[in-house]
Amino acid sequence: MERPKSKMESLLKLENVTKIFGGGLFNRHRITALENFSMTIDAERPSITALVGESGSGKTTLARLLLGLTRPTTGRVMYMGKDITTLTRRERKDFRRNVQVIFQDPFEVYNPFYKVDHALNLPIRKFKLAQSPEEARDLLENTLRGVGLLPEDTLGRYPHQLSGGQRQRIMVARALLMRPKVIVADEPVSMIDASLRATVLENLRELNRDFGISILYITHDLTTAYEISERIIVLYKGSVAEVGDVESVVQEPEHPYTRLLIRSIPMADPDQKWLGSHTDQDSPFADTLNVAGCKFANRCPHAMTVCVETAPPYFKTATDRATSCYLYEKSPVVDLKDMTRLPDKSPVTS
Amino acid sequence: MSEPVLTIKDLRVSYQTPKGKVRAVDGVSFSLMPSERFGLVGESGSGKTTTALALLRLIKPPGVIESGEVHLAGKNLLSLSEEQMRRVRLAELSMIPQGAMNSLNPVATVNNQIIDGLRDHGVNSPKHVLNERIADLLKRVGLEPSVADMYPHELSGGMKQRVTIAIAISMGPKVIVADEPTSALDVVIQMQVMETLIGLQEELGASLVMIGHDMGLMAQVVSRIGVMYAGKLVEVGTVRDILLSPLHPYTQLLVESLPSMESKLTRTRRPRGIPGITPSLLDLPAGCAFRPRCPKAIEQCSTITPPLEKVRADQWTACHLYGETEKQDGIPAKA
Known part of the structure; x- marks a missing residue:
């Protein structure tokens, strides 16, 4: 396996990435899916970011950009310090091996005509992970056990014979195979039953802890994000609302959007008051459809004139936290790319 | 009433x-x-x-x-x-x-x-x-x-x-x-x-x-919840009873698997999944359908299917663990 030449090289990096769908000169339907987004995933310090x-x-x-499935409109996606659109064949293969994906739907990713073994054997062959059929079998069985599946219960079966949770864990195993x-x-975990979610999340946490794999956990569900991650990035309409260590963001949310999001989650707690708790006032700019400034301004009860006029920068509210909201304008302004990576001991240059 | x-x-x-x-x-x-x-x-x-x-x-x-x-x-x-x-x-x-x-x-x-x-x-x-x-x-x-x-x-x-x-x-x-x-x-x-x-x-x-x-x-x-497992109601009770004092081992494990927003720094336990898999309805085990996954199973669980019975006021469950309790059959209704 190729290792980065320099320890300073970041594994995956998004630099000021903007993605616009639609458009063209006379097309009014331009959708900015992601705006000026930057983040770094470091190879040397495995992390779990939500x-x-x-x-x-x-x-x-964002996931599709990171995987090279779509190209940014502006900005760059870098792998080991190189723009992923300029990778050589060899580098591309290395990229495909080192950056794995687990998709949402454990039903659609399988070919129903093949046994699940096929989905696991293919990468072993393609990337020559084993020297002999016996070695391949061993690797497979050990990997399945690594995610808590019994090989005798899973190998030799067709996808429809397995539950959603089992299928999703096989996908975790498949990602793990490639190390x-x-x-x-x-x-x-959004399509699998609640009782199995905790298990699959635990599997992901083990991959991070035992194999040093960084995880980017993309979700709409703040509760599972809180459960698994160390850092969290809250996105709203293509922009980062708030970023920071998960404990402080979830326990003391700053951005009014994050606060709304957390308050909206119904918890399995008979003492929580959920229905009727939505007592926020409307935004003073509720009728303004296209806000030039903060994208949340027309929903935000705290919105001020400046919010609709100019998009807020990132204010660094704590060592490891930044919020894009004028309520925190007394804090120093910071660059997003310095906040969406693990806090540094020594500055990373690339 | x-x-x-x-x-x-x-x-x-x-x-x-x-x-x-x-x-x-x-x-x-x-x-x-x-x-x-x-x-x-x-x-x-x-x-x-x-x-x-x-x-x-x-x-x-x-x-x-x-x-x-x-x-x-x-x-x-x-x-x-x-x-x-x-x-x-x-x-x-x-x-x-x-x-x-x-x-x-x-x-x-x-x-x-x-x-x-x-x-x-x-x-x-x-x-x-x-x-x-x-x-x-x-x-x-x-x-x-x-x-x-x-x-x-x-x-x-x-x-x-x-x-x-x-x-x-x-x-x-x-x-x-x-x-x-x-x-x-x-x-x-x-x-x-x-x-x-x-x-x-x-x-x-x-x-x-x-x-x-x-x-x-x-x-x-x-206000009340009925918990189903493999086609049967295994527990019926008020929200509070189901979440805070569940009777059926399945409900207990289900509640333990729920994510929580309680601070990770101070809480005492982490959510964990239920071991095992949901049985196929084509091939249900004899007795209680949850028995193969149940950490508290006893002998009669593999032979006799437990009926849904009232164990406490307002709380019904289908589990042999409560065999000794004074029970009442009928239809689970709000007390």
Whole structure:
């Protein structure tokens, strides 16, 4: 396996990425799915980062950009310091191996005509992960056990003979087979039953802890994001509302959008008051459809004139936290790219 | 004390499959008081949606309702003719289907879809009266009157779900069955739609049966919960009892698997998954269906299927662990 030449090289990096769909000179239907987004996933310090947003926040666009499935309108996606559109064949293969993905739907990713073994054997062959059939079998069985599946219960079966949770864990096993450096998990537990979610999340946490794999956990569900991640990035309509260590963002949310999001979650707690708790006032700019400034201004009860006029910069409210909201304008302004990576001990240059 | 508005007795629904008969709902009983909100939770395949469909007699072949009784305001729905049943649907018992995205007719305006339901139930008011009624319905679910002339593709997910609520309440039913009414919506929108639904349900004095797997949502919306596992109710109790003092080992593990927002720095336990897998309905173990996954199983669990019995006031469970307790059989109802 190729290792980065320099320890300073970041594994995956998005630099001021903007993605616009539609458009053209006379087309009014331009949708900015992601705006000026930057983040770094470091190879040397495996982390679990959660990217949380509702539908339309740009979270799936971000996953597709990271995987090279779509190109940014402006900005760059870098792998080991190189723009992924300029990778050589060899580098591309290395990229495909080191950056794995787990998709949302454990029903659609399988070919129903093949046994599940096929989905696991293919990468072993393609990337020559084993020297002999016996070695391949061993690797497979050990990997399945690694995610808590019994090989005798799973191998030799067709996808329809397995439950959604089992299928999703096989996908986790498949990602693990490659011993990648990073796994992009796009809503990996949203389609499986609650009683199995905790198990699959635990699997992902083990990949991070035992194999040093970085995880980018993309979800709409703040509760599972809180459960699994160390850092969290809250997206709203293609922009970062708030970023920071998960404990402080969830326990003391700053951005009015994050506060709304957390308050809206119904918890399995008979003492929570959920219905009728939505007592926020409307935004003073509720009727303004297209806001030039903060995208949340027309829903925000705290919105001020400046919010609708100019998009707020990122204010660094704590060592490891930034919020894009004028309520925190007394804090120093900071660059997003310095906040969407693990806090540094020594500055990373690339 | 008032009488239950809906009583389900020993309901059994089966599907004929090429590999044999599968009993998706196997002896489900519960009852519902006027204006009560009852939740039915369970994993996929546990029979919760089949139960909901059976209440409305909407089970389609190869599924059949084998036996049981569904009493709504004095009539046994399972013995009505198809025409009598059609009149009951919407007017007395209505349904908000799962995934509003796909349950509206894509080529009819909202107006026409609401009118369809009303006309089918003998509402023959002149056009302008109907239009007023529709504007009022839309207003009650928080939509502008102009939505009446729109097609489903012009509406957002939350708006579509509001339209299905407007249809469900259009005839003022006694019982509303809502099958995961907000599972496709973003959490902020879910809260708003749920507030609308509950507000209307209270205003109409209707009862609500809510189907779902989101225990958080259930905890916040209903007052009693029935937990289903492999086609059977394994526990029925108040939200507080189910969450804080569950009796059945499955409910206990389910509650332990729920994510929590309690600070990770101070809490005492982490959510953990339930070991093992849901059994196939084609190949259920003898005795209790949860036995192979149950950490507390005892000898008789592998031979005798435990019946659902009252163990505490307001709390019913189907588990041999409570064999020594003073028990009472019958239909789980609100005390």
